[in-house]
Amino acid sequence: MCLAIPALVTRLEGGKAQVDFGEGVLRDVNVSLVDAKVGDYVLVHAGYAIQTVDKEDALETLALWKEILAAEKDPGS
Amino acid sequence: MAEKLRFRDPDLAKVIVQKIRKVTPKDEHVKFCHVCGTHEWTITHYGLRSLLPENVEVIAGPGCPVCIVPAAEIDEAVQLAQKGVVITCFGDVLRVPGSNMSLLEAKAEGADVRVVYGVSDAVEMAKREPDKEFVFSAVGFETTAPSTAVEALVGPPENFSFLVSHRLIPPAMELLLGVGDLNISGFLAPGHVSAIIGMKPYELFPRVYRMPTVVAGFEPIDVLMGVYMLLKQCAEATARLENEYSRVVKWEGNPKALEAMERAFAVTGGNWRGIGRLPDSALKLRDELLAYDAREKYGVNVEQGKDILLGCECHLVIIGKIKPNECPMFMKACTPAKPIGACMVSSEGTCRVWAKTAAAQKVN
Numbered sequence: 001m002c003l004a005i006p007a008l009v010t011r012l013e014g015g016k017a018q019v020d021f022g023e024g025v026l027r028d029v030n031v032s033l034v035d036a037k038v039g040d041y042v043l044v045h046a047g048y049a050i051q052t053v054d055k056e057d058a059l060e061t062l063a064l065w066k067e068i069l070a071a072e073k074d075p076g077s
Numbered sequence: 078m079a080e081k082l083r084f085r086d087p088d089l090a091k092v093i094v095q096k097i098r099k100v101t102p103k104d105e106h107v108k109f110c111h112v113c114g115t116h117e118w119t120i121t122h123y124g125l126r127s128l129l130p131e132n133v134e135v136i137a138g139p140g141c142p143v144c145i146v147p148a149a150e151i152d153e154a155v156q157l158a159q160k161g162v163v164i165t166c167f168g169d170v171l172r173v174p175g176s177n178m179s180l181l182e183a184k185a186e187g188a189d190v191r192v193v194y195g196v197s198d199a200v201e202m203a204k205r206e207p208d209k210e211f212v213f214s215a216v217g218f219e220t221t222a223p224s225t226a227v228e229a230l231v232g233p234p235e236n237f238s239f240l241v242s243h244r245l246i247p248p249a250m251e252l253l254l255g256v257g258d259l260n261i262s263g264f265l266a267p268g269h270v271s272a273i274i275g276m277k278p279y280e281l282f283p284r285v286y287r288m289p290t291v292v293a294g295f296e297p298i299d300v301l302m303g304v305y306m307l308l309k310q311c312a313e314a315t316a317r318l319e320n321e322y323s324r325v326v327k328w329e330g331n332p333k334a335l336e337a338m339e340r341a342f343a344v345t346g347g348n349w350r351g352i353g354r355l356p357d358s359a360l361k362l363r364d365e366l367l368a369y370d371a372r373e374k375y376g377v378n379v380e381q382g383k384d385i386l387l388g389c390e391c392h393l394v395i396i397g398k399i400k401p402n403e404c405p406m407f408m409k410a411c412t413p414a415k416p417i418g419a420c421m422v423s424s425e426g427t428c429r430v431w432a433k434t435a436a437a438q439k440v441n
């Protein structure tokens with residue numbers, strides 16, 4: 001129920017947007033709760049975009065994890 | 078998304094599991110609790126429990142917003158449906174048992190009950206069929222409540238109203254801390270609820286209850302990383318609030334959504350199936366919007382329902398006290414095809430998640 005799926009904003013029109021869930025699944029969703037631009041990823045839940053997905057943050061998170069994990073491998077172990 | 082695959086990277090998972098083993102206390106049992114059906118799905122589907130050390134347990138709390146809707150509120154929807162009102166609801170709500178029947182059973186007897194993907198679809202239906210009365214069964218936690226708020230504030234057509242059953246997650250987490258022998262060592266807080274409410278509502282858990290709390294996402298790496306971050310706090314004997322899911326969860330949450338909720342709803346006490354009444358844990362439409370409150374509009378008000386059927390252990394599953402396979406009916410009298418309790422009905426119910434995937438793998 002709280003499942004929310006990231007989707008790419010492909011078209012914007014007023015409070016509505018067309019988003020692409022990948023593999024050609026398109027849907028109109030309400031974007032009045034987020035500041036999204038075409039090309040942004042948004043998290044979609046029950047027909048509403050509830051948050052924008054920070055792409056840079058996503059990549060940073062991955063990089064950071066790798067770093068944390070790598071750094072902690074050595075000292076003391 | 079290519080990134081998505083990397084959040085499922087098995088090599089990275091292996092490294093995190095090694096890290097987890099290293100920080101896990103040797104002589105102590107640690108039990109973390111999540112409160113999200115999607116977390117349970119990820120954990121069960123990817124068999125993450127089997128990757129954790131034996132003394133690290135992750136249990137499922139009340140994380141399924143459909144399972145905790147009390148029978149009385151299903152009864153209200155059933156009553157309206159029987160009066161000829163069109164009931165619109167999420168697919169998962171259809172089979173949730175009421176005291177006497179579910180919405181699906183009411184439908185089988187001729188009531189007009191329709192499944193919608195979201196509240197906007199229900200509003201559109203009402204606009205297309207102005208000669209019928211429509212009610213939307215607004216179930217869900219903070220992830221879902223903003224969409225109800227927006228539609229209520231925009232002003233739906235006259236033939237449309239809401240049966241609001243929204244509930245709030247932090248009060249349920251607080252309740253778990255009071256459950257005597259549950260002995261939780263930390264919370265894996267739900268990512269999509271947090272996308273809306275942000276981090277602040279969790280501050281009290283480390284501060285007041287000394288409870289390590291990590292907001293985590295839903296890919297397997299997210300969950301493993303969340304568990305690792307919790308274990309590290311345990312090892313350091315500290316309690317902090319941390320955010321593993323920063324690509325989606327901001328400190329302040331989603332201010333627009335919070336504002337819409339604030340304008341549309343007042344916080345009130347609410348009943349939770351299997352738990353009972355929790356203060357400040359439910360939402361109701363504000364007085365200005367009462368015209369859209371189906372309970373007011375049609376004068377329905379069921380005070381007491383029959384929440385738990387004889388033999389069903391949902392009330393214990395919901396608060397994480399027992400695992401689904403400890404219920405004698407699990408996969409015997411109670412199956413996804415013929416569910417008895419609410420936890421087996423919803424796709425995010427713990428029993429249902431276990432029924433679908435647990436059979437195939439080793440689970441704790």
Ligand code: SF4
Pocket residue numbers: 388389390391392394401404405406407408411412416417418419420421422428
């Ligand atoms: S297995 Fe069925 S009867 Fe048992 S607790 Fe779960 S939902 Fe209730």
